[in-house]
Amino acid sequence: MTIMKRENIPRLTDTDILPVTLADIRRASARIDGRVARTPLVRSSTLSGLAGQPVHLKLETLQPIGAFKLRGAMNAILSLDDACRRQGLVTASTGNHGRAVAYAASELGVPAIICMSSLVPANKVDAIRALGAEVHIVGVSQDDAQEEAERLVVERGLTSIPPFDNVDVVAGQGTIGLEIISDSPDLAAVLVPLSGGGLAGGIAVAVKALRPQARLIGISMERGAAMNASITAGRPVAVREEETLADSLGGGVGLKNRITFALCSSLLDDVILLSEDEIAQGIRHAWHQEALTVEGAGAVGIAAILAKKVELPGPAAIIVSGANIDPKLHQRILEGAEA
Ligand SMILES: *Cc1c(COP(=O)(O)O)cnc(C)c1O
DSSP states (O other): OOOOOGGGSOOHHHHHHSSSOHHHHHHHHHHHBTTBOOOOEEEOHHHHHHHTSOEEEEEGGGSTTSBTHHHHHHHHHHHSOHHHHHHOEEEOOOSHHHHHHHHHHHHHTOOEEEEEOTTSOHHHHHHHHHTTOEEEEOSSSHHHHHHHHHHHHHHHOOEEOOSSSSHHHHHHHHHHHHHHHHHOTTOOEEEEEOSSSHHHHHHHHHHHHHOTTSEEEEEEESTTOHHHHHHHHTSOOOOOOOOOSOGGGOSOOOTTOOSHHHHHHHHOSEEEEEOHHHHHHHHHHHHHHHOOOOOTGGGHHHHHHHTTOOOOSSOEEEEEOBOOOOHHHHHHHHTTOOO
16 A cells, blocks of 8 residues: 655645635736835855755845735735725734835825834834834733724724735735746745744745645744644644744734634645754854845744754755844844854
């Protein structure tokens, strides 16, 4: 008897019945064309040498806000009808998603309010304001800011743009998958940072539809990997949030997750977890060997290769998802400070 290996099962029919399709991603690609960067896929000679296979870096660090989240936010805002756009947008994210909504809204002339608590550092508040958004400072926790965002949805009819669990957001992130297959059609593996799963889910739909034999590998930190715990449990579960160098990978998947849990649990071939030390090595390697400033979340693919936690069956693409690291923290990591 032969046992059918998971990677040998044709997946195209699977991707057809999932909540986001290749057609959604192709439409997103046409919609956001010219409004986000078409980022390069560059070969890394040091990582290729280490892995024994060609390794390419997809440089989402080069997006205008320094992270891929612009793709999903831009696609979601462009997909809204005129009435919703006139009414305006709201989100409570102060990280890369908040920056993406602020930037995309301002580019498209749509009003946007970013809600944050009074504990958010002034430099982050200023950065969001500089991107053209209105800032509401409310309460003393992320939950307070989230409540304010929900109040504005109800009372002012603003549209909330979710950070990952939304078809248009996932389709926008999935455009990365179209680009890497177009630039490197023989990919055997794709290494993707994994948090809420919008990035990994979107890329997986595109890559599995166009190149079913490619392995999709999600990478999270050991500290608080909510999607990994959810895939293991077979349903969305909450995990304790902990501080991590990969701060953009923190947070849960949402207990009422509708889209990204289904995508990640059916399309990811593997999830790898990294220690804080391993993530720090990835940040250092990016700087010294690749001449790149990369935040912790963006460095996990590089870190997984350095830590020899992934074996590549052939040419691979690593999604280098973001650059936005506090300069002082970056300096301390480069000086070798322990994580
Ligand atoms: C949001 C983010 C991720 C994770 O994306 P999800 O869609 O939440 O899985 C990875 N890297 C960076 C830089 C991010 O901002």
